[in-house]
Amino acid sequence: MSDPKTYLNYIGGEWVAARSGKTFENRNPADTRDVVGLFPDSGADDINDAVAAASAAYNAWRLTPAPKRGEIIFRASQILQQRKEEYAQDMTREMGKVLAETRGDVQEAIDMGFYMAGEGRRLHGVTTPSELPNKFQMSVRQPLGVCGLIAPWNFPMAIPSWKIFPALICGNTVVIKPAEDTPLSTYNLVQALIDAGLPKGVVNIVSGYGPSAGEPLVIHPDVKVVSFTGSTEVGKHVSKLCAEQFKHLSLEMGGKNPMIVMDDADLDLVLAGAVWGAFGTSGQRCTATSRVIAHRKIAAELTERMQAETRQIRVGNGLQEGMQMGPSINEGQLGVVQKYVGIGRDEGAQLVLGGERLSEGDLAHGFFHQPTIFGEVKRTMRIAQEEIFGPVVSIIPVDSLEEAIDVANDVPYGLSSAIYTRNVNNAFMAMRDLYTGIVYVNAPTIGAEIHLPFGGTKGTGNGKREGGTQVLDTYTEWKSLYVDYSGGLQRAQIDNAE
Numbered sequence: 164m165s166d167p168k169t170y171l172n173y174i175g176g177e178w179v180a181a182r183s184g185k186t187f188e189n190r191n192p193a194d195t196r197d198v199v200g201l202f203p204d205s206g207a208d209d210i211n212d213a214v215a216a217a218s219a220a221y222n223a224w225r226l227t228p229a230p231k232r233g234e235i236i237f238r239a240s241q242i243l244q245q246r247k248e249e250y251a252q253d254m255t256r257e258m259g260k261v262l263a264e265t266r267g268d269v270q271e272a273i274d275m276g277f278y279m280a281g282e283g284r285r286l287h288g289v290t291t292p293s294e295l296p297n298k299f300q301m302s303v304r305q306p307l308g309v310c311g312l313i314a315p316w317n318f319p320m321a322i323p324s325w326k327i328f329p330a331l332i333c334g335n336t337v338v339i340k341p342a343e344d345t346p347l348s349t350y351n352l353v354q355a356l357i358d359a360g361l362p363k364g365v366v367n368i369v370s371g372y373g374p375s376a377g378e379p380l381v382i383h384p385d386v387k388v389v390s391f392t393g394s395t396e397v398g399k400h401v402s403k404l405c406a407e408q409f410k411h412l413s414l415e416m417g418g419k420n421p422m423i424v425m426d427d428a429d430l431d432l433v434l435a436g437a438v439w440g441a442f443g444t445s446g447q448r449c450t451a452t453s454r455v456i457a458h459r460k461i462a463a464e465l466t467e468r469m470q471a472e473t474r475q476i477r478v479g480n481g482l483q484e485g486m487q488m489g490p491s492i493n494e495g496q497l498g499v500v501q502k503y504v505g506i507g508r509d510e511g512a513q514l515v516l517g518g519e520r521l522s523e524g525d526l527a528h529g530f531f532h533q534p535t536i537f538g539e540v541k542r543t544m545r546i547a548q549e550e551i552f553g554p555v556v557s558i559i560p561v562d563s564l565e566e567a568i569d570v571a572n573d574v575p576y577g578l579s580s581a582i583y584t585r586n587v588n589n590a591f592m593a594m595r596d597l598y599t600g601i602v603y604v605n606a607p608t609i610g611a612e613i614h615l616p617f618g619g620t621k622g623t624g625n626g627k628r629e630g631g632t633q634v635l636d637t638y639t640e641w642k643s644l645y646v647d648y649s650g651g652l653q654r655a656q657i658d659n660a661e
């Protein structure tokens with residue numbers, strides 16, 4: 164294989180190495196002999212440079228009319244459409260998920276771009292009557308300044324787009340630190356913006372690790388907004404750092420997403436949804452279906468059919484057409500999966516399928532693990548409570564809808580949930596009582612669309628949402644404007660009181 168390409172940080176419109184000169188390797192998790200590229204191993208100095216560039220660019224960008232900002236984002240989405248296949252290939256190479264999924268990831272960024280471009284002609288505020296005569300009032304959204312964005316590796320282009328596009332349309336400037344496992348896809352996203360005519364300094368990329376590059380970004384006093392997607396443990400740390408300076412903070416963290424299957428469900432439909440929800444992206448989605456809460460009347464049949472169906476999944480290098488599941492992202496994550504398989508066995512859950520690393524032939528060069536099903540899982544077991552972020556699903560038998568909802572809610576997370584039933588009353592009961600940010604009926608827990616709010620309750624988030632128009636609240640502050648054209652002093656609450 165040829166020498167890997169060396170990538171640079173993008174600061175103030177210039178491509179520059181980390182000041183330390185250090186780099187790190189981005190390797191293909193399906194074949195670690197393949198080095199995707201060398202990326203800057205940046206530190207606080209590089210972050211300071213990038214924040215200074217973003218600060219310098221802020222005023223002109225803030226004053227650029229929002230529809231014009233939207234046109235640049237629109238063009239970036241068109242460019243992404245043209246490069247979709249190339250960028251999907253890059254993403255599979257650095258992240259491991261199969262091509263059908265990385266095409267979907269690029270598509271999600273395209274969708275987000277077109278959606279946010281349109282927001283440039285909306286960004287609605289509210290006008291409302293005054294309690295006083297000859298007085299006008301309204302509220303408008305104002306940008307905050309420099310946004311520090313920290314992205315995860317599982318959706319290497321989609322999730323950066325959920326952060327960058329809304330930040331920009333609102334008139335903010337950006338410093339983004341991509342995940343160290345998947346920086347190339349963020350570079351590709353930013354390249355599309357550059358080619359679309361984004362002014363220098365408006366978006367800056369600094370690659371590196373969390374403690375050395377992420378933390379200096381979070382604590383920089385000129386960074387007014389922080390948006391973080393990653394683990395609950397790191398999110399808690401980020402939250403404490405931001406609290407010191409009262410920063411706007413959006414957190415998207417873990418999940419332990421349940422799929423309830425009632426005894427009246429269409430089991431063919433359940434099967435397709437459960438296998439996709441659990442093993443799509445090798446289970447490495449915050450939205451992955453990690454618990455199937457099955458009515459006891461159909462639990463045994465469902466377990467048997469899931470085992471047969473899951474056995475058919477073709478696991479391998481996602482660049483090969485026809486593969487359905489790729490590797491874990493890195494050795495550490497594979498280790499987590501193996502650890503939880505051990506915990507599940509020790510806890511007395513029934514290992515129905517899988518449970519081993521895959522290492523025949525070329526698979527030995529990647530971090531592949533068998534799709535794994537545990538049956539007869541009890542709600543309190545660690546494999547039913549803790550996020551695994553790998554191809555492991557637990558089937559938990561229950562006796563009623565009430566018990567199913569109770570089990571579903573009895574975890575520290577609340578991102579996504581699903582119910583399969585043909586009974587409309589069950590469906591509405593679940594939509595009301597499942598305490599998650601997203602609920603699906605007769606569809607798996609994955610597959611959110613960008614124009615509805617995305618986020619979760621409890622340990623999943625801090626009440627913020629990405630997607631939908633709700634994301635704009637992270638990247639703006641409200642300003643209320645009162646215009647008194649009466650020509651006299653009018654005292655609110657006093658002059659018009661009875």
Ligand code: UN1
Pocket residue numbers: 271317318447448449450451608609610611612
């Ligand atoms: C994530 O798992 O981190 O809803 C994001 C979904 C995708 C996004 C997932 N659209 O599964």
